[in-house]
Amino acid sequence: MNASNEQAGELDPALYRRYLAALTLFHQAAADSAGLSGTDYQASNLLDLDGPMTSGELARRLGLSLAAGSRLADRLIEAGIARRSHDTSDRRRVVIEHTGALPESIDHALRRVREPIARALAALSDEQLSGVGAYLTAAADTYAESARSLRDSE
Numbered sequence: 668m669n670a671s672n673e674q675a676g677e678l679d680p681a682l683y684r685r686y687l688a689a690l691t692l693f694h695q696a697a698a699d700s701a702g703l704s705g706t707d708y709q710a711s712n713l714l715d716l717d718g719p720m721t722s723g724e725l726a727r728r729l730g731l732s733l734a735a736g737s738r739l740a741d742r743l744i745e746a747g748i749a750r751r752s753h754d755t756s757d758r759r760r761v762v763i764e765h766t767g768a769l770p771e772s773i774d775h776a777l778r779r780v781r782e783p784i785a786r787a788l789a790a791l792s793d794e795q796l797s798g799v800g801a802y803l804t805a806a807a808d809t810y811a812e813s814a815r816s817l818r819d820s821e
Contacts, residue, residue: 693780701770703746706731708773710739711748711765719752719764730818746770 698708710725720728726736740763743749747768754760769777788796 693776697773697776700772700776701746703742703770703773707739707742707746710743711769714743714749714763714765715767719754719762721760722763725763727818730821 694708695705698705701708703711706729710729713725713728714720722736722740723733725731725740726733729736729739731739740749740751743763744751748766748770749763750766751761752764754762788799791799
């Protein structure tokens with residue numbers, strides 16, 4: 668820890684920033700390897716994690732116009748990552764859903780990082796893993812809410 672930034676219960680802010688930069692750059696490189704934009708890559712993640720949604724909802728979540736959201740959906744469908752289907756609760760509504768498929772280059776990139784990270788996590792105690800889980804939950808919720816707030820204030 669950097670002594671000038673050291674406080675009880677806090678990590679060196681530079682360590683955290685290095686982690687975020689490495690994570691962001693990795694995901695940009697994974698997207699690039701498949702010929703996807705960073706936005707298309709994140710759209711794939713949203714569909715995979717949160718399930719089917721309209722192209723309008725996907726656009727709103729990504730801060731895009733409706734037209735840009737429709738073009739994004741077309742690109743994901745063309746890449747085999749997503750497909751259009753009728754909403755099960757309202758057959759008049761069309762949603763975009765993840766196919767479960769990823770371009771091989773992205774799958775390969777994710778496999779390259781999963782094993783070393785899994786080894787690092789396996790070395791932690793149950794209490795430490797619980798702390799990592801609590802951090803990831805709090806960070807994901809905070810970043811998601813902050814992103815919504817920033818987009819809503821535009």
